[in-house]
Amino acid sequence: MTDASQNAGPMLAADGTPLKQSLARSLRRQKLRALLLVAPLLLFVMFSFIVPIASMLFRSVENGIVENTLPLTVQALSKWDEQSGELPEEDVYDAFVRDMVVAIDNKQHTRLGSRLNYEETGMSSMFRRSGRQLNKLDPETDGPFKDQLIEIHDGWGDPKTWAVIKTHSPAVTNGYFLNAVDMRRTPEGAQSQPEDKQILIKLFGRTLFMSLVITASCILLAYPVSYLLATLPMRVSNLLMILVLLPFWTSLLVRTSAWKVMLQQQGVINDTLVWLGLVADDARLIIINNQIGTIIAMTHILLPFMILPMYSVMQTIPPSYTRAAKSMGATNWTTFWRIYFPQSIPGIGAGSILVFILAIGYYITPEIVGGTKGVFISNRIAYHISSSLNWGLAAALGTILLAVVLLLYWVYDKIVGIDNVKLG
């Protein structure tokens, strides 16, 4: 038997092809089938999620508007030295009028004006007001334009205006990112914003600080509860688990409105305290529309996300270890600190990173209970998207936040592993 198979050379499959080849083919087919099953979803997520995120990254550096609206001017300005402190020559003014006449026809000049207004206040009204009068000029016959333009709006006689246009003419800019960290792009390079405009770094700092406080208070509250749940008999702990899971499943808006009801000056907490006489009626606690309100409400909302991972880790700690330590004479504290606590650290780590990631990008709750002092960077992003329409800055802020979250997520993957994400 052994002789026969050796003589026949390579082992053959039923259809006569060598077994190795046949196996390789079937493996290839298996891989293909798996990929085909995944492909529709992968394409769908790529199209409706990854591409949008990429488009946001692109928006944060994209700055084609100046070059597209004023192509001739940008070209003419490239020869002008903005450091000289002198006005550009007539050729720039001529090019500018030609560009503007086209732009006004396409109604693009106001958009350019508001774009430049983010960098230099007053630009928007200057473009709008000049637009009306520039429209009457004919680029071919009415030149020279330098004096006429300065006549229309004296801003055109200020070298700073031209310097701003030149500085922001490249199609790819780091200007939004500089704005996002309270700096700005100037002809002399990156400079910090004037004092009264420096709010974003502070806001980033506050977002980080409040997320840390929320994470810490979640750890503090979740640890005893998870310990209790993990040590009680299954029947009781399952019942108590409902108290954790019910908030987890309840709509975020419901919980936020509940906290609004609780925390208001005429709200449940204040009413109860006044009724008990612990607080005077005219000295009600101010616990809404400030940082305290945001911290209380978000701690409550994110607490289940801390309890669930902690509980699943603590469940795996064998009780015999602590009993062994006690039998060898360790005090309660030593047993907890040297035996139990080190084994529960993975749960704390997993829960903390999860809560921190969730907290740092929260929008709804701070918006409703945070007032002006308790808001996060995400509220600023929403403000720039819907109110100030400075989409580039919104995209830059979003990109920075995304980078922070991805970094944290990478840490999470190192500590816990992406596959260990569990629900419910």
Add this chain to the structure above:
Amino acid sequence: MAALTPISRKPMSVVLPTVALAGAFAGMFVGAGNGSIPLGILGGAVLMTGLAWVFINVLKNEQMARWITILAFGIAGILLSGPMGGVLGLLGGWFFAWFIYWLYEGRYRQKLLPYLTAKQVFYHYLFRVICGAIFVFLITPILVVLPLSFNAQDFFTFTPEMLRLDPEGYSLKHYRDFFTNNEWQRSFKNSLIIAPIATVISVSLGTLAAIGLSQSHVPGRRAIMGILISPMIVPLIISATGMFFFYSDIGRFLEGTLGMNKNFVGYLKVILAHAVLGIPFVIITVTATLVGFDRSLTRAAANMGAGPVRTFFSIQMPLILPGVISGGLFAFITSFDEVVVVLFVGSASQKTLPWQMFTGLREQISPTILAVATILVVLSIGLLATVELLRRRSERLRGLSPA
């Protein structure tokens, strides 16, 4: 743990001071509510000590002592501050009667290990009390909303009528408002259109992909998994920002170039966005279910001549159905509860229920929100129960299939 720990009666020198302390603590609140804190503390301590002494040394009948305390406290509560005080009084009376005998008979040691020292017992109960407080913190906000939604006034707080348990103080008018107000009804309908369609998309694509991912040889599994789970990891505000830019371009293209209906495009954008957000939940739950799936079953089916499609629908699908449904519920609740993305991507005609609540909370504060919140809480209790039942069923099924 052992219920065998022998218990013994405790001496008066332990019981009376402890009871006095508890009485003083409760008396502080009663006193504060009625004018004088020191008087309340003193009165509470004296009253409770006296009660304990009488019960233990004179009455010697636990049942009777319990009823006397409950009734006396209830009546005192009504006299002091109306029906609400009466309820609190009944509860307080029940607690103190139980507490006195719990201490005196030494029942607190019954379920603990026999060798614990007094300090350890104290810490044990202190820990329980702290945990209880945290559970109260977790559940109170949700419970507070329920009675407030029956408020007869347009306030966000308990009115004196409500505290007096006066039927006048309660009404269903906020529920009536929710069911008759056009704006609330339209947003509710929008939610009911968007969430199910988004769920169907994410469940069908997600289940297919989860089956693909659970095959034994998938090139680049980790990377694919990372991409598919990313909508859950990226903060909503960032997803919303990205989608805002992208979908407004897409929307312009569909409306302008292809001439599609504006309303239809609006729904399409929101549904696609919500479907993406639900996908990670489907992927995670279905892959978790597939881990316990016995592959030999599909091989057996193939052996008996069933094609891949038939194998899937009559063998694999029934077994992983619990996972698929609970993934679908997660996806549904994600979409049903989502505000940020719809706020950015949708237009006013796609206003969903959470959006309406959000504007309600931010601008005109109407208590109808609380009625909606109550309905949603009931809904989520239903969902929670369903998921739990499905999880148990899935575990049972897996227990039956050979490992």
